[in-house]
């Protein structure tokens with residue numbers, strides 16, 4: 001039986017739901033908006049400074065990592081709020097760990113960004 005959401009998924013329409021998830025996080029999460037604004041600035045700088053192919057790969061990987069972490073963090077927050085709306089230490093711990101994962105990815109992206117762009121800025125001035 002291939003009807004309902006499961007049937008649609010089997011026919012390859014799962015992509016539609018994935019896109020809906022991306023749009024939901026972008027519209028509802030302030031942090032995701034900040035990540036996207038910073039990612040856009042980094043992409044524009046990368047084009048202006050004509051970074052190498054390898055540097056492009058690293059920049060895209062790091063941007064993808066941060067956006068992915070933010071989406072997983074949001075997903076966990078929503079799941080925890082739904083499953084356990086009350087205050088609970090375990091819920092707090094799960095949310096803290098997920099937020100920590102985003103922080104690690106964001107700090108890593110700042111370090112890599114500095115490693116790629118500072119030498120180019122120094123050479124420019």
Ligand SMILES: Nc1ncnc2c1ncn2[C@@H]1O[C@H](COP(=O)(O)OP(=O)(O)OP(=O)(O)O)[C@@H](O)[C@H]1O
Pocket residue numbers: 029031073077084085086087088089091092093095096099
């Ligand atoms: N139900 C809960 N029980 C215990 N602690 C909680 C609970 N909900 C939130 N917290 C604590 O508050 C922090 C912030 O949680 P919240 O759900 O408000 O995330 P947020 O600040 O909206 O995160 P983001 O900015 O990524 O959306 C958590 O990391 C956790 O320490």
